Amino acid sequence: MTDLQCPATAVLLDGAAALPAWLTRLRIAGRFDAADREDIVTVVDATADLYRGETFVVTAAARDIEGALIARGLPPGVPAVIEVDSTGWRRTPLPGA
Secondary structure (H helix, E strand, C coil), rough: CCCCCCCCCEEEEEEECCHHHHHHCCCCEEEECCCCCCHHHHHHHHHHHHHCEEECCCCCCCCHHHHHHHHHCCCCCCCEEEEECEEHHHHHHHHCC
């Protein structure tokens, strides 16, 4: 992805938890399940290339999401909304927060 393209937005959710109410306010282009920390990173990076400028949801176990965030140098915490572009991952505020 080049710097001239819009970032993709990934919403990382605990698959065992209820969906947050604010999720209904987002236009979701795709939904994906991830098996573990490594799979989350792979899914987010690959999907961000396909969903530039769009929002997609990835569900997984909370501990795996936190591990993926830490692996990308971000503070843990679930749910998480991150922008992904050629410069990497960065957290953004939860909608309505």
